[in-house]
Every structure is written in C-alpha cells, then in structure tokens.
Amino acid sequence: MNPKLSNRIAISVLYVISGTIIVILAALLGYIIISGLPAINWHFLTSPARAFTSGGGIGIQLFNSFYLLILTMLISFPIALGAGIYLNEYAKQNWVTALVRTAIEILSSLPSVVVGLFGFLIFVVQFDFGFSILSGAFALTFFNLPLLTRSIEEALAAVPNAQREGGLALGLSKWETVTHIIVPAALPAILTGVILSAGRIFGEAAALIFTAGQSAPALNFADWNPFNMTSPLNPMRPAETLAVHIWKINSEGIMPDAKAISSGSSAVLVISVLAFNLLARFVGKRLFKRLTAS
Amino acid sequence: MNNQLKKQLLKRSKAAKLERLGKSVSFLALMLITVTVFAIIIFVASKGFSTFFSNHVSFVDFITGKNWNPSVTNAKGQPEVGALPMIAGSFIVTILSALVATPFAIGAAIFMTEISPQRGAKILQPVIELLVGIPSVVYGFIGLTVIVPLTRSLFGGSGFGILSGTCVLFVMILPTVTSMSVDALRAVPRYYREAALALGATQWQTIYKVILRAATPGMLTAIVFGMARAFGEALAVQMVIGNAALLPTSLVSPASTLTSVLTTGIGNTVMGSLQNNALWSLALVLLVMSLIFNLVIRLIGRKGAMSK
Numbered sequence: 195m196n197p198k199l200s201n202r203i204a205i206s207v208l209y210v211i212s213g214t215i216i217v218i219l220a221a222l223l224g225y226i227i228i229s230g231l232p233a234i235n236w237h238f239l240t241s242p243a244r245a246f247t248s249g250g251g252i253g254i255q256l257f258n259s260f261y262l263l264i265l266t267m268l269i270s271f272p273i274a275l276g277a278g279i280y281l282n283e284y285a286k287q288n289w290v291t292a293l294v295r296t297a298i299e300i301l302s303s304l305p306s307v308v309v310g311l312f313g314f315l316i317f318v319v320q321f322d323f324g325f326s327i328l329s330g331a332f333a334l335t336f337f338n339l340p341l342l343t344r345s346i347e348e349a350l351a352a353v354p355n356a357q358r359e360g361g362l363a364l365g366l367s368k369w370e371t372v373t374h375i376i377v378p379a380a381l382p383a384i385l386t387g388v389i390l391s392a393g394r395i396f397g398e399a400a401a402l403i404f405t406a407g408q409s410a411p412a413l414n415f416a417d418w419n420p421f422n423m424t425s426p427l428n429p430m431r432p433a434e435t436l437a438v439h440i441w442k443i444n445s446e447g448i449m450p451d452a453k454a455i456s457s458g459s460s461a462v463l464v465i466s467v468l469a470f471n472l473l474a475r476f477v478g479k480r481l482f483k484r485l486t487a488s
Numbered sequence: 489m490n491n492q493l494k495k496q497l498l499k500r501s502k503a504a505k506l507e508r509l510g511k512s513v514s515f516l517a518l519m520l521i522t523v524t525v526f527a528i529i530i531f532v533a534s535k536g537f538s539t540f541f542s543n544h545v546s547f548v549d550f551i552t553g554k555n556w557n558p559s560v561t562n563a564k565g566q567p568e569v570g571a572l573p574m575i576a577g578s579f580i581v582t583i584l585s586a587l588v589a590t591p592f593a594i595g596a597a598i599f600m601t602e603i604s605p606q607r608g609a610k611i612l613q614p615v616i617e618l619l620v621g622i623p624s625v626v627y628g629f630i631g632l633t634v635i636v637p638l639t640r641s642l643f644g645g646s647g648f649g650i651l652s653g654t655c656v657l658f659v660m661i662l663p664t665v666t667s668m669s670v671d672a673l674r675a676v677p678r679y680y681r682e683a684a685l686a687l688g689a690t691q692w693q694t695i696y697k698v699i700l701r702a703a704t705p706g707m708l709t710a711i712v713f714g715m716a717r718a719f720g721e722a723l724a725v726q727m728v729i730g731n732a733a734l735l736p737t738s739l740v741s742p743a744s745t746l747t748s749v750l751t752t753g754i755g756n757t758v759m760g761s762l763q764n765n766a767l768w769s770l771a772l773v774l775l776v777m778s779l780i781f782n783l784v785i786r787l788i789g790r791k792g793a794m795s796k
Contacts, residue, residue, distance in 0.1 A: 201690035208603055211595030212612055215666075218659060219615045222622065225630060276517025284511055285518075294518055297525040303713075304528065304778055305720025307747050311754065311771050312528045315535065319759060336528070339521050367503040369510035397623025400722040400747075404754055440625045441723050444632055445752075453633065460626045467621045 223464070230461025233454045239462070242412060243439065244449060252459050254410040257426055258327070258433035262406060263395050265331040265429065270338045271388065275377075277339075278346030283372050302340035309337050310401035318405060325432040330406025337401050338391055345387030349380040386478035393470035397463055399437035407432035408442050436463055529775065536772025539765040545569055550769060556733035556749070558763040569766040571746075573735045575773065578745040580650055580736060581725065582718045585657035589665055590711055592658075594700075597669035602681075602695055619663040628724035631656040636728055643740045648730030651739040656724050661714035668713055672706020673699060708788045716781035720774065722747035746770045 237251060244250030285291040313333030323329045353376050361371030377384070410433060413426045420427040434442065440459045443452045539545050545566060553570020555562070562568050596616075600608030635655045640647030676699050684694040700707070730742025731752055750770055757764040 197690045197693060201692040204692040204696070205603060208595050208599045211592055212599040212608075215592060215596050215662065216611065216615055218662075219619055222630065222659070223618070225634065226622075226626065229633075273517045273520055276514035277521055280511070280514035280518045284514065294522050297522040300779065300782055301521065301525045301528075303716050303720075303782055305722065305747065305774055307720065307722040307750050308528070308532060308771055308775050308778070311750070311768075312531055314754070315531055316527075336524055339524075343521065367507040369507040370503060373510070393621055397621075397625070399623070399625045400751065403723075403751060408755075437623055437625045440629055441727065444629055444727055456629050457633075460629050463623055464621075464626055467623060468618070471617065471621055 226457075226460050226464050230457040230459075230464075233458030234461060238455075238458055243410060243455075249451070250449060250455065252436060252439060252455070252462065254413055255434055255436045255439040255459070256462070257413070258406070258410060259396060259435040259437070261426070262327055262330055262334065262402075262433060262435055263392055265327060266334040266338060266395055267388070267392065269331055270335040270342060273335070274339055274342035274346055275384075277343045278350060279372055279377075281343070282347045282350040283368065283376070298340045298343060301336065302344070306337055306398060306400040309333060310404050312336070313401065314404035323430065325405065325407030325409075326430045327406055327433045328429045330402050330433065330435075331429070333401045333405040334395050334398060337398060338395055341394070342387060342391050345391070346380075346384050349383030349387060350376055352383060353379045382478045382481040385481060386474045389470055389474035389477065393467040393474075396470065397437050397467055399435070399441050402435055402438050403441070406435060406438070408434050408438060410434040410439070532768065532771055532775050535765065535768035536775075537769075539569065539762070539769040543567070543762045543765055545762075545766075550766075551575070554735055558766045567762055567766070569762075569769075571766075571770060571773065573733050574744050574746045574749050574770060577650070577729070577736060577743040578719055578747070578774075578777075580743075581653040581657055581729070581745060582715050584650070584654040585661060585718050586665075586711055586715045588654065588658045589662045589714060593662055593665035593710070593714070594669050594707060596666050597673055598695055598700075600666075600670055601673040602691070602699065616663045616666050619659070620667075624660065624721060624724040625727075627656050627660055628727035631724060631728040639740060645738075645740040646730060646742060647740070648728060648742045649738075649740045650729070650736050650743050652728040653725045653743075653745070654739075656728055657718045657721060660721060660724060661718050664717055665710045665714040668710030669703075669707050672703040672710060675706060676702045705788050705791060709785050712781055712785050712788065716778060716785075719777055719781070720747065722751050726751050746774050750774070 239251060239256060240253040241249075241251030242254050243252060281291070281294070285294075310333055313329055313336065317323045317329035317332050318325060357375050357379055358371055361375045362368070366374065411431060412424065414422075414424040415426055417425045418427055419425050420429065422428060423431060436459055440456050440463070443449070444456055449455070539550065540547050549566065550569055550571050552572055553568065554572050555568040555570045556573055557568040560568050596612060600612050631652055635652045636647040638647070639645075639649070639651050639655075643651070680698050680702055681694055684698045685691075689697065725745055726748035729744060729748055731744050731748055732742035733744050733749060734742070736743040750767055753767045754764070757767060
C-alpha cells in the first residue's frame with residue numbers, strides 16, 4: 195500500500211472515530227432529555243416520593259442533594275484552600291511534601307465505594323452519627339478534597355510571581371501577600387474549580403448509600419429549627435439524594451412508574467450538572483474580566 | 489526606657505504572629521488530608537484482614553475459591569468466601585472496557601491535536617467535557633433501559649452481564665482516557681512534527697512513527713487511569729451486571745464485580761459478623777488494586793521521564 199493511500203485511510207478512520215464519539219454523546223443526551231422531560235413538572239419537582247403508588251415526586255431528594263452539596267462545600271472548601279495555599283506557597287521540596295502529594299493522589303484515585311465505606315465505619319458506626327446528612331457530607335468531603343485542593347493549587351500557581359514579589363516589596367508578610375494579593379488574583383480560577391467539583395458532588399451516589407442513607411423521611415418545610423427531626427435543616431436526619439434515589443428505585447423500586455421517575459430524575463440531574471458547568475465558565479470569565487484589567 | 493524600647497522592638501509584630509498562625513493553620517489543613525488517607529488505608533485494612541485473622545479463613549481460599557456464600561460452611565468446616573468470581577468479574581470488565589475505549593480515545597485525541605485542532609477544540613472538547621459531567625448513576629440507568637434490553641434481544645439471556653457492564657464502562661472511561669491522551673500528545677514538541685514532515689513523511693506516517701512513539705508513556709498513563717476508574721466504578725456496573733456471584737461463563741451471563749457485591753451486601757450484613765468481614769476483605773482488595781494502579785502510573789511516569 196502506498197503511503198498516500200494509507201494516509202488517506204488512516205485519516206478517514208480518525209474522522210469516523212471522532213464522529214462516533216459525538217454521535218454517542220448526542221444519543222445519550224438526547225435520550226436522557228427526551229425520555230425525561232415529559233416527566234418533569236412542578237408537582238414532580240416539589241412533591242415527596244411515594245413507595246408503592248405512582249405519582250410520587252423528587253422534592254425531598256432534590257432538597258437533600260442541594261443541602262448536602264452546601265454542607266460539603268462548607269466543610270471541604272476551607273480545608274482545600276488551606277492545603278492548596280500551603281502546597282503552593284510554603285511547601286519546600288522535600289520528602290514530607292512528596293509524601294503529602296502522594297497521599298492526595300492516592301485519595302483522588304480511591305474508588306468512591308471505599309471512601310463511602312470508610313465514612314460508614316467512622317461516622318455512622320464509630321461516632322454514632324447514624325445515616326445522616328452530616329455523615330454524608332464528611333464522606334463527600336474526603337471524596338472532594340483531593341480534586342478541589344489540586345484545582346486551588348493550580349489556580350494559585352497560575353498567579354505570576356511578580357505579584358508575590360510586589361507584595362513582599364511593599365513590606366507585607368508572606369501570609370498577608372497570600373490573603374490580600376494572591377488569593378484574590380486567583381479567585382476566578384478557584385471559583386471555577388469549586389463549581390466544577392460541585393457538579394461532581396451533586397451526581398455522586400456510591401459514597402452516599404452507606405453514609406447519608408437510602409431513605410428520605412417526610413420533611414416539614416415550615417419548620418426551620420435545625421434541632422427538630424422533621425426540619426429540612428436538621429443535619430442528623432437520613433437523607434437520600436437524587437442520585438441515590440435513581441439507583442435505589444432502579445434496583446429495588448416497586449412503584450409502578452419507577453421508570454418515568456428515574457428518567458425524570460436523570461434529566462434533572464444531568465441538567466443540573468450541565469448548569470454547573472455552564473455557570474463555572476460564565477462566572478470564571480465574568481470575574482476575571484471584573485477583577486483584572488484585561 | 490531602654491528596656492522598654494528593647495522589649496518593643498524584640499516583640500513579635502502583629503503581622504509576624506498572623507504569618508505564623510496562617511502558616512500553621514494551612515499546614516494543619518494539609519496534614520488533615522494526609523492523615524485521612526492513612527486512616528482510610530489502616531481502617532479498611534484492619535477490617536479486611538479480620539476475615540483472615542479472627543475468622544481464620546485462609547487467604548489462598550479467599551483469592552482462589554469459586555463459591556461466594558459467606559453464611560454457608562463448606563465440607564472443611566470453613567465458610568464459603570471464595571472471591572474469585574468477583575475478582576475475575578472486576579478484571580474482565582476493566583480490561584474489556586479499556587480495550588474497547590483505547591482505540592476510540594486515542595483516535596479522538598489524535599484528531600483533536602493533529603488532524604483538526606480547530607474543530608477538535610470547538611466540537612470534540614465540549615463533547616468530552618459533557619461526557620465527564622454525566623453522573624455514573626445516569627450511565628447505569630441508561631445501561632439498564634437501553635443496553636440491557638439491546639443485548640437481550642441480540643444475544644439472548646437476561647441481558648445482564650459482562651457485555652452490558654463493558655458497554656457502560658466504555659462510555660464512562662472514554663472521556664478520561666481521551667483528555668489525558670490529548671495532554672500527552674500536546675506535550676510532544678512541535679519540532680518533532682516539523683522534522684518528520686520535512687523528511688517527506690505523510691501526516692499519518694508522522695503521527696504513527698513519530699508522535700505516537702514519543703507520547704507512549706503519557707498514553708499508557710491515560711489508559712491505566714481509565715482502568716483504575718473502571719475498576720472502582722460501583723453503581724453503574726452494579727445496575728447492569730446482574731449481581732450473581734458466579735464465575736462468568738460467557739459475556740452475557742450474569743456476573744458480579746467487587747464493587748457490585750459491596751454496594752448490595754454491606755447494608756444487609758451485621759457489623760463484625762463473618763459475612764460483613766468478608767465484604768470488607770473485598771473492599772481491601774479494591775483498595776490494594778487502586779494502590780497498585782497508582783504505583784503503575786508512577787512507574788510509567790518515571791520511565792517516560794528518563795527516556796527523554
């Protein structure tokens with residue numbers, strides 16, 4: 195075969211492969227949206243799920259997903275920020291730093307089931323939190339920390355060194371330079387990282403089935419005292435999230451409209467994650483424009 | 489007066505105090521993550537080993553036994569905790585999905601970096617990012633409603649099995665492997681391409697004989713990363729594989745993986761019982777495999793760095 199012919203064949207094969215991937219995504223998204231959209235309406239999004247009869251919604255699961263997301267972020271963001279700052283600004287090149295980096299890499303590659311089981315062992319059983327939002331939030335924190343730390347570290351590393359030198363030359367301490375100059379300069383990138391990881395947390399289920407639990411007790415949305423059992427804000431109640439709900443009704447659901455509910459929930463989940471991605475791009479660009487001269 | 493001045497000058501300033509505080513707090517945050525990782529390894533290992541130390545199951549039986557039925561004792565008076573079906577299931581779906589995904593991923597990566605960078609950045613890049621964003625339960629649900637009925641009508645049987653699991657995992661690891669391969673290809677210096685083209689090589693000859701060779705370590709890392717993801721994926725696989733703890737006899741017979749048995753089993757067993765400990769041993773296998781994947785990635789990285 196002459197080189198020109200094989201060149202042409204190879205390049206057409208590459209076109210076919212790329213086309214196939216695009217078709218796969220289009221089919222996936224199309225299927226999710228087309229089969230899911232008819233199920234979505236206000237009643238579906240707000241009413242509680244029903245176990246045996248059709249007509250249930252995903253109201254409580256949706257609320258749980260968002261509440262868990264916020265709690266997880268509240269716990270993991272300060273830790274990831276601190277760790278990112280130390281890794282990028284203070285850490286020296288020595289065996290301790292190497293060890294820490296290895297540990298973070300290991301944590302990010304651990305299967306989420308294992309992280310969930312550890313959360314189950316520590317928070318649900320040892321600390322006796324039970325199946326609760328709090329246990330779930332801690333488990334998700336472990337799941338979220340390595341990636342968030344890495345994205346914050348990368349955001350800080352992208353700030354030019356002249357900024358650091360400028361801060362130090364003005365007589366600021368290193369910490370003041372970091373908090374007043376470097377972090378604000380890296381803020382758009384940090385925020386993008388946070389929103390992207392929010393999308394990951396929102397769709398995570400494997401780490402939650404044994405920590406936040408698989409049941410969604412009825413909530414009283416008029417009661418905002420976090421110490422009452424039926425209050426939506428109570429962090430000690432079991433809370434099935436939307437992603438867990440999809441898994442649960444597909445493996446043991448007995449309601450007659452399980453398929454419609456899962457299609458609707460999948461569509462809601464995918465649309466939310468897409469919204470997170472779009473938001474991340476938009477906010478990142480917007481903030482960058484506002485905070486910099488460019 | 490002098491003493492007072494001396495005191496004032498030698499006293500740590502507010503900024504210096506803040507500096508120390510900030511540095512220690514951020515160091516603590518970092519240590520917290522590190523300690524957590526070791527805690528996870530230690531806790532899972534101590535639970536996982538108790539099958540062998542407190543329940544006295546032999547390790548060889550656990551790894552090679554073909555019957556998984558922890559509540560039943562076999563002829564030797566030992567509980568039946570042969571994990572081979574699950575270990576085999578996990579490895580088979582992982583390797584198969586990596587085999588299917590690799591040509592697609594590398595092809596797409598070459599397309600994005602070498603053939604048509606503009607269209608690649610405009611169309612393929614967002615496609616890949618969207619695929620990463622779809623949660624794994626959604627993949628599982630689509631597998632359940634589309635792929636399982638499809639394999640049922642094409643190959644008979646129940647439709648649940650290795651084949652369906654492979655299909656779901658293929659789509660799940662495709663974006664990871666692709667985007668990492670793209671990074672590997674982009675890292676190949678531009679003058680490699682220019683030199684090859686200047687020697688009269690066609691585009692495909694340049695890609696096949698120069699760029700792919702130079703990017704091999706990076707590509708291998710990408711594939712191993714994808715395999716690590718496939719090995720640890722739980723719910724999507726659990727929903728389509730059929731959950732029968734049997735050695736898989738064909739691609740369309742129900743099987744199970746380490747993760748699928750864990751997700752279905754942990755909730756139905758009592759903490760501290762043998763049935764529960766055996767599941768923790770499976771989790772330990774999962775953890776060890778994840779560490780091994782990590783090690784392999786490091787070794788590849790080191791080799792790749794040396795050959796440059």
